[in-house]
Amino acid sequence: MTADVILQISKLSKSFGPVKALKGVDFELRKGEIHAIAGENGAGKSTLMNIIDGILQPDSGEIRLDGKKVRIPSPAEAQKMGIGFVHQEIALCPDVSVAENIFMATTNASRSFLMDYKGIEAKARQVFAQLSNIDPAVLVRDLSISNQQLVEIAKALTLDCRVLILDEPTAALTEAEAQVLFGIMRQLADRGISIIYISHRMVEIFENCDRVSVFRDGRYVTTENVADITPGDVVNAMVGREIGDLYPEKQRPDERSDAEVLRVQNLTEPTRFRDVSFALKKGEILGFAGLIGAGRSEIAKGVCALEGDVSGDVWLNGTSLKLRDYQDSIEAGMVYLSEDRKGDGVFLDMSIASNVSALKVEQVASGLGLIQSRKEVDQADRLGRKLNLKCGGLNDPVSSLSGGNQQKVAIAKMLSVNPRLIFLDEPTRGVDVGAKVEIHRILRDLANEGVGIVVISSELPELIGVCDRVLVIHEGRISGEVTGDQMTEENIMHLASGTDVAPAAAE
């Protein structure tokens, strides 16, 4: 170790009940480096970061800052030690100005009785001079998501930090904004600030970081100089096996069918998408790719009459549908699995069994509308077995389950109505690698049974690994379609970002 080590973590462990999130993890951060953290969801990245920021306390292990053993009891203490954390979720106060948000901590620590609005606005302007031309006087709620993300970053920059943690800061940024951010990161690193950079995007890691540490299933795997390895090495270290194993087999050419499960024609929603037309063949898994906000989820919700003022035609198994609302869609056999599991996918405080029956409670009731708990539990048991759900008891609340098993409950809820078509929005977000593989396998099985499957995902490897065909959506329109060998991250990204480099026609 020739370089100065600012942060040294050894043998750190942390459990949540029976779940071991971190199993004796090591990590080392040098002064002035940009250090990427890679790992699948559930690998322990966020737990580790939350411990470094004092949000969580480790069960055992040691943290050394500048060689001194420290305890970080709270985020406020972390800040005093010079650790800043830009969270992936935006945590700003929407109803106050940008400047007030940025200097919230300063204001909190200030001893003066009156607010110095002019002063903080001027200081905020200075911070933004290098970042973006956001007016510090506007209210945060009037900013776009990407500008809000920049405010979060500006907020961290104003803290006098030595260690800056950035958790997927580019998820909501445009390419140009991301490049500005990378420029700033490099400046900060040159000033001696150490940056921990969490991202799923290999390109970003390899273009902007010095070293990368890989975590898997709560264990530390390796740390390498970015210059010495390839993105493939990192991915293999992340999943612990060759990527090929991760996805189920695709549809073979001889299995292709002409029967259409779904046909959508000229679907339009005035503010979200226009002229969307596509078809889904029997046995096929169709993917929706696109940047966040491009309209992927909105199109799926539009087809199911769940949201929006939608016009256009939808045929399911050859029958034209006239849906008034989502209940009609469920009756017709078309369901939508939400991307926000905790927010609107499951009823956390209700039992597993009553979650599974939520789409059509009438199914587990007698003719008089009396719920028969026997039937309800049997249904949850049958679907739970099919999905390999792991739980204590079917009357336990869903909040007692891990992310992957909660997602299985959400999927079981979809399957309870024997759907003809399922839209799955980010079906494996926040799900650990093992459950992810299982969910992908289930999707393929369903497709083979003739159920139409549409997968919406921000993870390109997932779309490429699972889908037979991917539609790419850009600003509310289908900007292209890729299949077979054309399904590459590059082709999809080109179509998704609207750069006019259409891939050569297939075949």
Next chain:
Amino acid sequence: MEQSVNMGAAEAGKGQSLLGRLIRMRETGLIVIILALFIGMSFASPYFLTWVNIRAMTMAFAVEGIVVVGMTVLLISGGIDLSVGSVTALAGVIAGWLFLQGIDPWVASAIAIFACTAIGSFMGFFTTRVGLHHFIVSLAIMVIARGICLLGTGGRPIGLYTLPPEFKFIGQGSIGPIPVVIIIFFVVVIAADFLLRRTTMFRKVFYTGSNEKAAAYSGIRTKKVVFLTTTLCSALCGFAGIIYMARFGSAQPTFGLGMELNVIAAAVIGGASLNGGSGSIFGAILGTVLLSVVSSSLALLDVSVYWQDIIRGSILLAAVTIDHYLNKKRR
């Protein structure tokens, strides 16, 4: 994670032992407290455990208990209603006024209940279609309904001495030793508890209150659910108001002042959450019983009325605090 197993339906059904589940139930705790109060009071006052006193206590909360049922269902769906006291009074005032105009008391009562139901729908419209908060809408209706009561009566009670005996029977009569009011109360409570536990219709109330968005994403017409629970609560207030009128043989414009707080307190002590998604009729009624037994005990012990309010408020705070910690522990 590693130890978890996939349990079959047979085992899952009795995930916990019956006894364990009973102990953890909110209702069990309340029953124990109520029984303890009964035993303690029977030593303190020989009058306490007499049929006369028990009947008087039950009569005291029976009609309010019907309002508690409506409030509990509304709370479970995620709403709240501050107008219950005024709307209950208004039912009596409307029916009493119509009766004095020469309209048959049964018809007058039906019209009054219908009017209260319409008020509920009106509130439901403002909360679900316009999108205002239940608290504000029902606060406005609370004041408006009270205003109408006072306006229509000139602020004085309406004496209804000519009510036919068969009408007074629902408020004053008995079947055998049991007052009709108490029978009506039990029928409403048992029916509501059964419906809430067992029917698909009311399961949707739980889904909606537990997570409105998830319910909408499960195809449940959540606005309709909340509209209906809001309407139901006011309709039950109307029903309760008519029973009061029959019982007292008069309509009082100032009746039910402060009732909303008592009713909400009873439901919350019984396990209903102000965030929606949880609660039971049985629990809420036990909450009502507890508050009533405490009042009655304090009265028997000659404690000042003013102290009673302080003690009731403290019980509410204690119950909610204990629940808060129990819930935390469970997670």
